[in-house]
Amino acid sequence: xNLHIDDRGAAVLLTIxxxxxxxxxxxxxxxxxxxxxxxxKNNLVVDLQAVRFVDSSGLGALVSGFKNAxxxxxxxxxxxxxxxxxxxxxxxxxxxxxxxxxxxxxxLGSFQQ
Amino acid sequence: xxxxxxxxxxxxxxxxxxxxxxxxxxENIARTLKHYTGDRExxxxxxxxxxxxxxxxxxxxxxxxxxxxxVHIEINIISKxxxxxxxxxxxxxxxxxxxxxxxxxxEHGRGIYLIRTVMDEINYTKTDSGHVLEMIKxxx
Numbered sequence: 001x002n003l004h005i006d007d008r009g010a011a012v013l014l015t016i017x018x019x020x021x022x023x024x025x026x027x028x029x030x031x032x033x034x035x036x037x038x039x040x041k042n043n044l045v046v047d048l049q050a051v052r053f054v055d056s057s058g059l060g061a062l063v064s065g066f067k068n069a070x071x072x073x074x075x076x077x078x079x080x081x082x083x084x085x086x087x088x089x090x091x092x093x094x095x096x097x098x099x100x101x102x103x104x105x106x107x108l109g110s111f112q113q
Numbered sequence: 114x115x116x117x118x119x120x121x122x123x124x125x126x127x128x129x130x131x132x133x134x135x136x137x138x139x140e141n142i143a144r145t146l147k148h149y150t151g152d153r154e155x156x157x158x159x160x161x162x163x164x165x166x167x168x169x170x171x172x173x174x175x176x177x178x179x180x181x182x183x184v185h186i187e188i189n190i191i192s193k194x195x196x197x198x199x200x201x202x203x204x205x206x207x208x209x210x211x212x213x214x215x216x217x218x219x220e221h222g223r224g225i226y227l228i229r230t231v232m233d234e235i236n237y238t239k240t241d242s243g244h245v246l247e248m249i250k251x252x253x
């Protein structure tokens with residue numbers, strides 16, 4: 001999958017550069033997040049601005065990242081959700097699990113407080 | 114008169130690389146319907162979603178012989194009813210286990226719940242060579 005990883009100090013910014021996050025590429029996202037956790041980088045911001053479609057498998061990969069980050073005393077936060085992607089989080093009640101921010105700076109800033 | 118009569122019959126290898134293609138067919142149907150008066154972009158997302166979920170399900174849970182097998186998909190619109198059938202050639206699964214919402218921290222098993230939420234009817238039945246997942250939406 002096309003994914004940009006940028007270490008911003010307080011957190012690592014993962015920008016997903018794909019139109020779809022689905023059963024074809026969600027495994028790649030999980031693998032990339034596990035690599036970061038193994039390097040001790042447990043605070044992640046996932047930017048979904050480019051993603052206009054997510055399926056249950058994509059949601060599952062983000063839940064996996066969230067649980068792994070939390071179990072290492074870190075956190076996985078989201079930003080850039082398009083309207084229909086946000087609806088998927090609401091339909092599955094995942095909007096109550098994730099901290100969701102309107103923009104990247106706000107999400108990164110939340111780790112510095 | 115409601116004249117959107119569409120019949121699409123697709124066979125693709127049971128590989129996830131084809132999910133995008135199948136999903137886009139669903140989106141394009143929603144955007145092309147002549148007489149649909151509802152939220153067209155929501156319908157486009159929903160058809161993309163149910164086709165993606167049903168095909169991924171056929172690939173991941175039902176097929177037994179690996180990538181040489183196909184997934185067979187039929188999409189029909191007759192008398193304002195959209196009927197999607199996704200055939201698999203495997204052992205199948207117990208649909209009742211997946212029809213209800215999962216705990217938010219579960220990583221798997223949301224696909225059938227999502228399909229049930231956006232469609233009006235869902236049935237999973239045995240065929241001679243496997244199973245068929247039938248999903249129906251009334252296009253009022």
